[in-house]
Amino acid sequence: MVRSNAYDLPTISVQGEIDHPRLRSLGFVDPSGHAQLVALGTSGIAYDVRIGDRAVGWAADHVEPGVSIRHSDVEANLALAYNSCVGNRAIVVSGRAQGAEGVVTGKHGGALPTDRLLVDFSPDVLDKLVIGDSILIRSRGQGLVLPDHPGVSVRNLDPNLLDRLPISEVGGVLSVGVAARIPARVMGSGIGMGSVALGDYDINLFDAQTVEEFGLDRLRLGDLVHLEDTDNRFGRSYRKGMSTIAVVAHSDSVLAGHGPGVVTLFSGSDEDLVAVDDPAANLADIWRV
Known part of the structure; x- marks a missing residue:
């Protein structure tokens, strides 16, 4: 725990x-x-x-x-x-x-x-x-802090769900299971917002090569995903060497800059926060709904 x-x-x-x-x-x-x-x-x-x-x-x-x-x-x-x-x-x-x-x-x-x-x-x-x-x-959840992981910020997460997520701790590093990895280059609507406790952050699906490479057409609602090279500690921005773990909240879109929306749960440097592939990392599987 x-x-x-x-x-x-x-x-x-x-x-x-x-x-x-x-x-x-x-x-x-x-x-x-x-x-x-x-x-x-x-x-x-x-x-x-x-x-x-x-x-x-x-x-x-x-x-x-x-x-x-x-x-x-x-x-x-x-x-x-x-x-x-x-x-x-x-x-x-x-x-x-x-x-x-x-x-x-x-x-x-x-x-x-x-x-x-x-x-x-x-x-x-x-x-x-x-x-x-x-x-x-x-x-309940805003203000949640992990004392053993000061380099990882937590947002939008009920403490009771924290105990059920696919998480492990090794050598001071927080590892979280994810169903998909998302390159920063396809993150769109929501970037630049000053608070990650409001709204969501969309994954663009308009580049067919990227969609195929990362299997983005197989995303499920409720999936935990790894947003590569993104800093969501104090807003939403691109930053090399940073990672964000988020959950897919809504479906795709035909609007430019829009797509499946994600809500931030964790964000930190690649040294503090690591994503591990886990196809079952989905809220429905965690809650068995």
């Missing part, structure tokens, strides 16, 4: 409602210059897309697995988006599914009023939920 300051972290409630999908345009031009109709994928309830499912190839755009929630008040939504962490308990507090529990699997956004939190529920609960139902999050 990795030593942490988990006992110093309070558990605080934040809350949001299942968000209604929005349509701002009927079409756009993709990176190849072809006109595309807009396909919905964000907000609402995805009944047949959950963590463990493919992240590439859906006939939709930026598909968010499970349930997407936000708060209508901008400041409250900022608190919801910032404080919530992957692995937090989610509890339905209104509607026919009241009392049912799920788990936070990711974040999506970057424009604060529209940042959304992604939550997984079992299929029988999804069938009872409706847009507008309130979901309470028992938020």
Whole structure:
């Protein structure tokens, strides 16, 4: 078990409602210059897309697995988006599914009023939920520190999930199992954001050679991935000799600069943080959902 300051972290409630999908345009031009109709994928309830499912190839755009929630008040939504962490308990507090529990699997956004939190529920609960139902999050995890690994920053991670991840410690180095490795050259939307506790960071899939070389067409929602040569300690940037471990939160996109979105969990130098190939490094496999 990795030593942490988990006992110093309070558990605080934040809350949001299942968000209604929005349509701002009927079409756009993709990176190849072809006109595309807009396909919905964000907000609402995805009944047949959950963590463990493919992240590439859906006939939709930026598909968010499970349930997407936000708060209508901008400041409250900022608190919801910032404080919530992957692995937090989610509890339905209104509607026919009241009392049912799920788990936070990711974040999506970057424009604060529209940042959304992604939550997984079992299929029988999804069938009872409706847009507008309130979901309470028992938020805990921001401020998590690993005393034996001062060179590794941790973000967006519930301490209870930390104990279940494929992690080992050898000679002061933190090793984390990953299902895929992502070269820094394909990281797009989200780069430059000042806080990695908000929104996500997209993997571009528009270079066929890179997609084939790294098997990016086989990414799954919930995969733990290694972002090579990326520094996510104080924002998102390119830096040689740095590594980031993240989790795939949403599906691919036809928009330039966009693709499967990832949420940062760990970041540090290659000497402090090492990725180990593990095909089963996926939240669905870890939680057995």
